[in-house]
Amino acid sequence: MNLGFFLTFTYINTFKMENIIQTSNLNFHYSKHKSIIENLSINVPKGSIYGFLGPNGAGKSTTMRLLTGIIPDDKNAIKIFGSELNEQIPFIFSKIGALVESPALYLHLSGYNNLLYIAKVKNINPDKIDEVLELVELTYAKNQKAKQYSLGMKQRLAIAMALLGEPELLFLDEPVNGLDPNGIVEIRKLLIKINKEKGVTIFVSSHLLSEIEKMCTHIGIIAKGKLKFEGTMNQLSTSFNTCKIEITIDNASDWQKKLNENGVKTQLNEANKIAVLLNTKEEIPTFIKKLINEGALLYEVKILEGLEEWFMNLIEN
Known part of the structure; x- marks a missing residue:
């Protein structure tokens, strides 16, 4: 054997x-x-x-x-x-x-x-x-x-x-x-x-x-x-194929409008904070670089993930 x-x-x-x-x-x-x-x-x-x-x-x-x-x-x-x-x-x-x-x-x-x-x-x-x-x-x-x-x-x-x-x-x-x-x-x-x-x-x-x-x-x-x-x-x-980030930015409402006009899904969370939906984490550097080149004043970039975020996505959808 x-x-x-x-x-x-x-x-x-x-x-x-x-x-x-x-x-x-x-x-x-x-x-x-x-x-x-x-x-x-x-x-x-x-x-x-x-x-x-x-x-x-x-x-x-x-x-x-x-x-x-x-x-x-x-x-x-x-x-x-x-x-x-x-x-x-x-x-x-x-x-x-x-x-x-x-x-x-x-x-x-x-x-x-x-x-x-x-x-x-x-x-x-x-x-x-x-x-x-x-x-x-x-x-x-x-x-x-x-x-x-x-x-x-x-x-x-x-x-x-x-x-x-x-x-x-x-x-x-x-x-x-x-x-x-x-x-x-x-x-x-x-x-x-x-x-x-x-x-x-x-x-x-x-x-x-x-x-x-x-x-x-x-x-x-x-x-x-x-x-x-x-x-x-x-x-x-791994069941979520998208990446959600939150950016702290001056004139958030204006930038949210610009992003929406360019087909980017966003949500205004609170003053100067926008949640942005991207396809993958790999898109984050390019996205942030583009915002800065267009004159955005960015203070913080935070990846939104974890059980709370996934949970909310599941029960809302």
Whole structure:
């Protein structure tokens, strides 16, 4: 047997990424005339941090409730761990953790006793509590009542409750909502840590694009109940064949008019700032040189790219 072929074959099979969540033409509507989710087909790779993005009212929370069984899936369009979700309820809840609604904490109890209550309800070994508290960095406050916790600490305690059963899959709906910048960074670092150290697949919805960009390996973008994009961050960046720049220039409104007359697509962002759409980045030097030769007073040239820019392009179009 060719050893080289065997090693290659083993490597490919070992690292082939399977999907832990799959939906096939998932639909949901509260009334006949108002569709919330329309033909939604998503694929969440095992071991990923999957960011689920969309504007308010796009259907993110409804999708999360369908995936966690809070809202029944009548058409069996959802598969988790390779099997239909409906076939696995309620046993599947031992393999998933979820923070979909606001954290349900017992404020009169300590952080430790909140977790002890969950352990007893779910028949989980209480020995896991200290391990989870250490993971979310709340060991120092485990005997402190939850009502004395900051918002960020309460959020970490809620995540600890979701992690207590050692889930393979974690659902989080807007986990940094209402947190200050320091709290947001803490939650982001925690989720990356859980993903890398514990191998937990994380499905997270959020409207904070900068955090998703720093944290997620894969993203899905939804607007008006329809999927607009799914893939890696790199795939998203390469899917845009144009280049958008912002120039800070004197007499911006006059220059915008001249550029539009010459067939250049522009948008006046604010005083002295124009967004200009070019075909490629390679066109930037020639474009800027031409402006200067025509007497333009330029102060700054900024390439507009990144998740926020791509996101806005997708949902607007």
